[in-house]
Amino acid sequence: MSLSGAFEKARAEGRPLIVGCMPAGFPTVDDSIASMVAMVESGIDVIEVELPYSDPVMDGPVIQKASDIALAHGVRTRDTFRIIEAVAKAGAPVVLMTYWNPVERYGVDAFARDLSAAGATGMITPDLIPDEADEWLAASDAYRLDRTFLVSPSSTDARLAMTLTHCRGWVYATALMGVTGAREAVSSEAPELVTRIRAADADIPVGVGLGVRDGVQAAEVGAYADAVIVGSALIRRVLEAPDRAAGLASLRDLGADLAKGARSVTR
Amino acid sequence: MTAPTLPGYPALPDISGHFGRFGGRFVPEALIGALDELDAAYRSAKQDPAFQEEFGGLLRDYAGTPSLLYSARRLSEKLGARILLKREDLNHTGAHKVRNVLGQALLAKRMGKKRVIAETGAGQHGVASATAAALLDLECVVYMGEVDTERQALNVARMRMLGATVVPVTNGSRTLKDALNEALRDWVASVQTTHYLLGTAAGPAPFPEIVRDFVGGIGIEARAQCLSQTGALPDAVAACVGGGSNAIGIFHAFVPDTDVRLYGFEAGGDGVETGRHAASITGGSAGVLHGARTYILQDEDGQTVESHSISAGLDYPGVGPEHSWLHDTGRASYTPVTDREAMDAFQLLCRTEGIIPAIESAHALAGAVKIIPVLRDELGREPVVLVNLSGRGDKDVHTAGAYFGILDQNETIVPEENL
Numbered sequence: 001m002s003l004s005g006a007f008e009k010a011r012a013e014g015r016p017l018i019v020g021c022m023p024a025g026f027p028t029v030d031d032s033i034a035s036m037v038a039m040v041e042s043g044i045d046v047i048e049v050e051l052p053y054s055d056p057v058m059d060g061p062v063i064q065k066a067s068d069i070a071l072a073h074g075v076r077t078r079d080t081f082r083i084i085e086a087v088a089k090a091g092a093p094v095v096l097m098t099y100w101n102p103v104e105r106y107g108v109d110a111f112a113r114d115l116s117a118a119g120a121t122g123m124i125t126p127d128l129i130p131d132e133a134d135e136w137l138a139a140s141d142a143y144r145l146d147r148t149f150l151v152s153p154s155s156t157d158a159r160l161a162m163t164l165t166h167c168r169g170w171v172y173a174t175a176l177m178g179v180t181g182a183r184e185a186v187s188s189e190a191p192e193l194v195t196r197i198r199a200a201d202a203d204i205p206v207g208v209g210l211g212v213r214d215g216v217q218a219a220e221v222g223a224y225a226d227a228v229i230v231g232s233a234l235i236r237r238v239l240e241a242p243d244r245a246a247g248l249a250s251l252r253d254l255g256a257d258l259a260k261g262a263r264s265v266t267r
Numbered sequence: 268m269t270a271p272t273l274p275g276y277p278a279l280p281d282i283s284g285h286f287g288r289f290g291g292r293f294v295p296e297a298l299i300g301a302l303d304e305l306d307a308a309y310r311s312a313k314q315d316p317a318f319q320e321e322f323g324g325l326l327r328d329y330a331g332t333p334s335l336l337y338s339a340r341r342l343s344e345k346l347g348a349r350i351l352l353k354r355e356d357l358n359h360t361g362a363h364k365v366r367n368v369l370g371q372a373l374l375a376k377r378m379g380k381k382r383v384i385a386e387t388g389a390g391q392h393g394v395a396s397a398t399a400a401a402l403l404d405l406e407c408v409v410y411m412g413e414v415d416t417e418r419q420a421l422n423v424a425r426m427r428m429l430g431a432t433v434v435p436v437t438n439g440s441r442t443l444k445d446a447l448n449e450a451l452r453d454w455v456a457s458v459q460t461t462h463y464l465l466g467t468a469a470g471p472a473p474f475p476e477i478v479r480d481f482v483g484g485i486g487i488e489a490r491a492q493c494l495s496q497t498g499a500l501p502d503a504v505a506a507c508v509g510g511g512s513n514a515i516g517i518f519h520a521f522v523p524d525t526d527v528r529l530y531g532f533e534a535g536g537d538g539v540e541t542g543r544h545a546a547s548i549t550g551g552s553a554g555v556l557h558g559a560r561t562y563i564l565q566d567e568d569g570q571t572v573e574s575h576s577i578s579a580g581l582d583y584p585g586v587g588p589e590h591s592w593l594h595d596t597g598r599a600s601y602t603p604v605t606d607r608e609a610m611d612a613f614q615l616l617c618r619t620e621g622i623i624p625a626i627e628s629a630h631a632l633a634g635a636v637k638i639i640p641v642l643r644d645e646l647g648r649e650p651v652v653l654v655n656l657s658g659r660g661d662k663d664v665h666t667a668g669a670y671f672g673i674l675d676q677n678e679t680i681v682p683e684e685n686l
Contacts (some may be wrong), residue, residue: 054439105565
């Protein structure tokens with residue numbers, strides 16, 4: 001299914017999408033494919049594949065640890081495309097999240113070409129702002145990929161409007177002033193930011209990230225967001241599991257809980 | 268004051284923070300507001316005589332600048348050149364870095380921020396930051412790789428004595444680049460109350476410009492001192508380059524003087540050909556790291572590669588974007604100096620002038636030793652070479668003592684007859 005189709009369907013059902021994040025190649029390429037397929041099967045709507053990077057400044061310790069493990073096992077940029085292809089076949093839309101340097105190193109146009117060929121719907125760029133994104137704007141147009149830039153509670157109205165005009169598909173609202181990682185309480189700044197986004201662009205779907213760790217919190221965020229992004233909580237299920245099978249089972253449990261939370265939302 | 272610039276080029280950075288294709292802002296959107304705030308505060312401070320007076324007063328009365336320009340007679344005789352040493356090692360806290368931290372701490376106060384954070388490798392920038400924070404009554408948190416906190420326990424003690432909190436960073440390679448990542452993470456979460464006191468002329472705009480301008484006094488002073496002492500500009504200026512703040516600080520005033528050759532010496536470690544080095548320009552390639560496009564050490568996939576140098580202050584896999592630009596335009600030349608060449612120069616300066624330099628600064632001197640014969644041939648006379656002695660070597664006694672076999676593994680003195 002296309003991502004826009006998934007957003008439309010979820011909107012019709014009056015519920016948010018759950019976007020589940022997992023680093024490519026964590027702990028190995030095949031394991032990461034198995035994890036992501038299990039996430040899809042347990043009811044997670046969209047898979048966000050994160051390209052592991054040596055210096056992930058926007059990510060908290062859980063994602064960095066998982067990325068370090070993937071890199072230590074030798075995952076390469078080209079493996080990420082293979083993973084996306086395998087996960088897309090499981091039936092869920094797949095988006096890629098990546099820091100900018102690996103894209104620039106691969107070649108922006110070639111990266112967009114291979115990303116599109118692998119079946120991804122688009123790319124989230126945590127350290128690329130539209131001001132620096134000329135090459136990506138052109139390449140994403142050429143290969144019809146979605147562009148998801150980040151907006152933050154500290155973004156001015158002018159920057160918010162500018163960023164939204166460059167987004168395509170959906171926008172990523174960083175809910176907390178902080179990095180990613182499962183938290184005790186969900187941010188109170190998030191609903192306000194989503195309201196500001198909607199005032200600037202009534203149509204674009206809004207994903208809210210940073211902090212959700214279970215179905216109850218997913219329902220809370222899903223009451224006002226079009227997509228609830230869950231990362232660290234899922235990754236921790238794999239990191240903390242005694243073995244592979246237990247990790248997959250634990251992932252499925254959380255996936256099902258998140259999906260249930262999303263479906264409990266009434267709008 | 269108009270910014271000195273290379274003839275035929277506009278003053279840089281441009282309005283969007285770029286030096287040609289380098290620089291810019293490759294950071295999460297959450298930091299853009301803080302960078303804009305910093306930019307505005309800096310533009311207004313630059314125009315404000317009261318700020319300039321306060322900064323100038325601290326530099327003069329507290330930091331001990333202008334630093335001396337010393338004509339090193341015995342070294343000059345030995346090398347067949349006139350060597351002028353810019354004695355930044357005599358500044359308070361022992362290096363050029365005090366200029367940057369005082370400027371940025373004053374900016375933090377101007378923005379109403381009561382907390383500063385900093386990253387540090389060997390601990391020099393951390394100590395300087397803790398010093399400025401103590402002086403100006405700011406809370407200070409320093410991120411330091413766990414490996415470095417073990418290697419540089421004395422600097423950890425210094426920072427704590429000065430009232431700073433030192434946070435050991437256990438992520439990644441547990442060194443400077445990871446400390447920088449952690450400081451950026453803190454900043455993303457604390458921008459409203461906190462200023463990130465970046466330690467070198469790198470990172471996202473406007474940091475490369477602000478740090479350059481705060482340390483730019485080095486070159487302005489040295490240029491005037493050289494004119495008054497020798498009646499002419501030097502033939503060449505030599506500086507070591509890690510992140511590159513001391514180098515841009517001494518280069519900047521000389522950029523329009525196109526007869527003055529500018530030489531940046533990178534840390535060649537075991538030799539660039541071995542892969543164990545920190546020479547981002549000579550041994551790296553253009554990429555994006557820590558908020559800017561610049562030369563970096565990276566693998567085929569754009570993952571950052573670990574750097575290696577005997578000098579902790581140069582042991583960083585990137586370089587300030589203005590150096591990348593100076594390299595591309597050909598205005599400055601960048602070449603590597605190995606650990607061994609640097610340590611030879613370290614010993615030479617100790618024995619000829621009675622000055623123990625920082626190992627970083629020994630790289631600048633080692634580079635000067637290499638270029639002197641070339642300059643002599645080109646000019647047909649003894650060249651005048653200005654070397655930035657960016658820091659003193661007290662902090663390196665441990666490393667140099669081990670290198671020269673004076674201290675053993677337990678930091679005990681090895682008897683002289685065993686040497």
